[in-house]
Amino acid sequence: MNDISPKENDILEAARNRFAHYGFSKVTMEEIAQDVGMGKASLYYYFPTKEDLFKAVINKEQNLFAGEIEKLFYRKITAENKLRNYVKKRLEYFHELVNLSTLNVNTLVDIKLMFKELFEDFEQKELDLIQRILDEGKKNGEFDLKMHRDTTKIFLHLLQGLRLRIIKFIKDNRMEKENYDELKEEMSGFVEIFIKGIRV
Amino acid sequence: MNDISPKENDILEAARNRFAHYGFSKVTMEEIAQDVGMGKASLYYYFPTKEDLFKAVINKEQNLFAGEIEKLFYRKITAENKLRNYVKKRLEYFHELVNLSTLNVNTLVDIKLMFKELFEDFEQKELDLIQRILDEGKKNGEFDLKMHRDTTKIFLHLLQGLRLRIIKFIKDNRMEKENYDELKEEMSGFVEIFIKGIRV
Numbered sequence: 001m002n003d004i005s006p007k008e009n010d011i012l013e014a015a016r017n018r019f020a021h022y023g024f025s026k027v028t029m030e031e032i033a034q035d036v037g038m039g040k041a042s043l044y045y046y047f048p049t050k051e052d053l054f055k056a057v058i059n060k061e062q063n064l065f066a067g068e069i070e071k072l073f074y075r076k077i078t079a080e081n082k083l084r085n086y087v088k089k090r091l092e093y094f095h096e097l098v099n100l101s102t103l104n105v106n107t108l109v110d111i112k113l114m115f116k117e118l119f120e121d122f123e124q125k126e127l128d129l130i131q132r133i134l135d136e137g138k139k140n141g142e143f144d145l146k147m148h149r150d151t152t153k154i155f156l157h158l159l160q161g162l163r164l165r166i167i168k169f170i171k172d173n174r175m176e177k178e179n180y181d182e183l184k185e186e187m188s189g190f191v192e193i194f195i196k197g198i199r200v
Numbered sequence: 201m202n203d204i205s206p207k208e209n210d211i212l213e214a215a216r217n218r219f220a221h222y223g224f225s226k227v228t229m230e231e232i233a234q235d236v237g238m239g240k241a242s243l244y245y246y247f248p249t250k251e252d253l254f255k256a257v258i259n260k261e262q263n264l265f266a267g268e269i270e271k272l273f274y275r276k277i278t279a280e281n282k283l284r285n286y287v288k289k290r291l292e293y294f295h296e297l298v299n300l301s302t303l304n305v306n307t308l309v310d311i312k313l314m315f316k317e318l319f320e321d322f323e324q325k326e327l328d329l330i331q332r333i334l335d336e337g338k339k340n341g342e343f344d345l346k347m348h349r350d351t352t353k354i355f356l357h358l359l360q361g362l363r364l365r366i367i368k369f370i371k372d373n374r375m376e377k378e379n380y381d382e383l384k385e386e387m388s389g390f391v392e393i394f395i396k397g398i399r400v
Contacts, residue, residue: 154389161361189354197397 004060008046010036016057020099024054055118057100062122065093069129079137080195086133087159087191090126091184094163098175123156130155137198144200151198158194162186204260208246210236216257220299224254255318257300262322265293269329279337280395286333287359287391290326291384294363298375323356330355337398344400351398358394362386 004012014035018027029050033043047053068089072082131152137143145151162183169179204212214235218227229250233243247253268289272282331352337343345351362383369379 150385150389151393154386154393157362157365157386158358158390161363161365162357163361164364165357165361185350186354186357189350190358193351193354193394193397195397197393197395 007036008056011038011043011046011053012057012060015053016060016100019054019057024050029053055115058097058115058118061093061096061100062118062125065089066125066129073132073136079133079140079142080199082133082136083130083195084188084191086130087187090159091187095175095180098170126156127152134198141200143198145198155194158190159187162190207236207238208256211238211243211246211253212257212260215253216260216300219254219257224250229253255315258297258315258318261293261296261300262318262325265289266325266329273332273336279333279340279342280399282333282336283330283395284388284391286330287387290359291387295375295380298370326356327352334398341400343398345398355394358390359387362390 011032015027015032018032018035027050029043029047030040032053033040036043047056069086072085075082077085134143134145134152134155138145166175166179166183169176211232215227215232218232218235227250229243229247230240232253233240236243247256269286272285275282277285334343334345334352334355338345366375366379366383369376
């Protein structure tokens with residue numbers, strides 16, 4: 001999925017917008033085909049099922065997020081700031097997923113099962129990215145990590161936990177601004193405490 | 201519910217054991233009455249409905265937990281150690297609630313609605329207890345809290361989040377030892393990072 005043709009990219013864009021507006025179940029392949037000005041048969045050539053298309057949309061979003069984090073590694077900023085950036089961008093990506101209704105409370109279990117693998121791979125990717133930031137900070141002399149692997153997992157799980165708490169407030173794929181702002185504040189408070197907690 | 205007669209206490213004990221073994225829905229008032237050797241009518245005198253009885257059981261557990269934390273305030277230990285103790289005892293209390301099936305994934309929404317008030321009051325109580333520990337640490341010169349109220353809330357929400365993550369692994373009111381051990385390790389790693397993160 002890393003090499004996407006312009007046509008495929010158009011499809012993914014159109015699909016993303018449809019799913020974000022109407023939710024997975026209400027969107028038809030017909031509509032998406034129309035959006036990109038192609039026949040239904042041609043669309044099925046690229047994506048045999050709606051699930052495949054949705055998976056590709058999510059996969060693209062995941063890659064975009066991971067790509068943004070990868071870019072951080074080329075910047076001359078402290079590991080601390082990379083960690084802050086990670087939390088900020090991860091929240092934005094969460095917001096995007098909420099819009100894509102992957103986190104809709106009603107469909108959460110179904111979709112999570114359907115895309116279990118996709119989410120598990122992504123969790124591994126997240127662990128790797130966080131680990132890289134922490135390793136960098138350790139090498140730089142910024143971070144003191146007694147139990148290294150665990151710190152990475154704890155950080156990931158704390159972030160996941162804060163988001164999980166908020167999911168119950170999500171209705172119709174929309175997160176209230178109030179909840180988003182609360183989460184944003186908690187995340188930034190959390191990351192500051194965490195950074196200080198692992199600082200040399 | 202703070203002044204409980206010995207008879208009431210017997211009922212609560214029996215009910216707690218029944219609920220823990222069979223789950224809320226499978227237990228009848230008849231069975232509980234039999235366990236304590238009283239007529240069903242007498243039981244209804246104390247608790248007009250099974251929901252009332254269940255609420256009283258949960259309330260008792262909440263008070264036991266809060267009581268254990270209150271006791272910490274009379275001990276000559278650092279605020280740091282109080283926070284460690286808080287996390288440890290809170291995890292044990294969570295385990296107890298899992299056994300009482302209040303967190304059964306299938307009934308979670310129902311029971312949470314049924315006992316919404318009970319859980320909200322308890323959340324406020326938890327905020328107060330954590331705040332007290334943090335305040336003590338601030339007064340002692342142990343903790344540096346820039347945004348005081350927020351630190352309390354972030355701490356509570358991080359704990360809630362770590363537990364929420366684990367709830368999805370709970371089946372039939374039983375938490376696998378493996379999951380419990382993982383949670384325990386995460387909690388203790390978390391609390392150490394957090395303490396260092398707020399230390400002067």
